[in-house]
Amino acid sequence: MIGYYAHGQGSGHCNYAQLLADFLQEKLVVFTDSLFKFKEDVQVVKLSDEHIDGTEFNRKLYREPQSLHYAPINLRKITSRNSLLLQSVLNFDVKLLIVDVSVEIAMLARVSSIPYAYVRLMGERSDFAHTGAYQGAVFLMAYFPKEMEMEDTPEWVIKKTIYLGFISKYLFKGQSTPKPQVYNNNKKIHILHLLGFGGTEAIKYNLDPSKFNLVSVGPGRTHNHEPYVTHMGVVDCTRAFIEHADIIIAACGSNTTSEILNLGKTFIAIEEKRHFDEHGKMAEALYSNRWALPLRFFKSLPTAIKAFESMAQVPSIPNGKKELIKFIIYLCANMNHIDRLRFAYPDRGVANIMTGIKNNSISA
Missing domain, CATH: 3.40.50.2000 (Glycogen Phosphorylase B;)
Incomplete structure (x- = not known):
């Protein structure tokens, strides 16, 4: 045993x-x-x-x-x-x-x-x-x-x-999932903000509502009340939201990072306050491998998104x-x-x- x-x-x-x-x-x-x-x-x-x-x-x-x-x-x-x-x-x-x-x-x-x-x-x-x-x-x-x-x-x-x-419940992906209805507007860029169970700090979005559709998933609250923000709360499975998002914002804890990368996605990493600078070191290592872009490198989320959209082809992401x-x-x-x-x-x-x-x- x-x-x-x-x-x-x-x-x-x-x-x-x-x-x-x-x-x-x-x-x-x-x-x-x-x-x-x-x-x-x-x-x-x-x-x-x-x-x-x-x-x-x-x-x-x-x-x-x-x-x-x-x-x-x-x-x-x-x-x-x-x-x-x-x-x-x-x-x-x-x-x-x-x-x-x-x-x-x-x-x-x-x-x-x-x-x-x-x-x-x-x-x-x-x-x-x-x-x-x-x-x-x-x-x-x-x-x-x-x-x-x-x-x-x-x-x-x-x-x-x-x-x-990187191992997670999404390690063995199987078939793709249907697109969530909240992503149905194909004229906008769909941004997913994953809010974790370990505590999440609010960030200011300041995005163009005519261009972006932002969806937050998880137990936390974004404290943003812009009309383009939809808070889904806790969902049974985050996989579909991750797979069909154009851009993902998430804290770079071990489990969340693995879930995102196991689904072949990269993301904008938020470094929450954790003991021993866990998220800081994680973000730096992810960035050095070009698997994530730390938000703290930029003055605002819009500038981070521009950098993310202009990133060269991402190297293969190893899974475990x-x-x-x-x-x-x-x-x-x-x-x-x-x-x-x-x-x-x-x-x-x-x-x-x-x-x-x-x-x-x-x-x-």
Whole structure:
């Protein structure tokens, strides 16, 4: 059994958990405090949240050690959730825990002798806590291709990382979707603004209503009341809106970025305020590969749109379909030999490892 700890912030972590559950099915159990609606057949252990409730000790007096990011003292619901997680690991006979993301859960796993893989996000993560979580992992995972790797990433981190590439629920696209009715005016340029579950900052559109039709999709509000703006709210599926949009504006979180790129589209990237400058580093890496255009490079949205429309042909966008399938096959084949996963470094390659184990040429 594989365990997957999905952080409750936003929906991205749970989307990745659901994607792996689609492949691993009964071989995967999810641990989360999120309200995300998983498919009915997914095994989910619902954890209590970690929010402070007044029972914790004064956090200004009892600050976190360098090895942890969030660890209030005397907050009993954290004690209870950790106890539930550990007992569930035993009950489900979890052989590997994928941590997406939490340095505290990573440390809990390591001191509890549970093999874990840590999901790397973009951003400045050379702090003591992240370094410890990386060091303690059996291996690291990245839901982005190696082309996105930051220049200052230590070589040992790169070698320990399995790059799955851009993966999302739209990885296996199938047939195209019908155009949404809100896009029916063929005389206008259709702009899609994706508003995420992780929080969205309002931007000023200031667009020509005779030229543009802007549609916003998601739980947030744009705070723009121009007549050419249609707010759809939360929709069952964003795919059709993404596929048929002429221009896409979206925050460059990992999941949203992967969904857009998996559908063969590029976009204007908005950098939301996130810890460790996650969106800033993501936007820079996307721009260097010409897969997105950061809005902050321009004075206004209209000037960004002009630059976007004049972009040269976009290079091919890699997706993680091949790597994900290899990874899933390897996990299933070695569920009882997780220690072998430490060999799955980029310089060896998952495919080579599978061949090596098949030929008994790799020892644990």
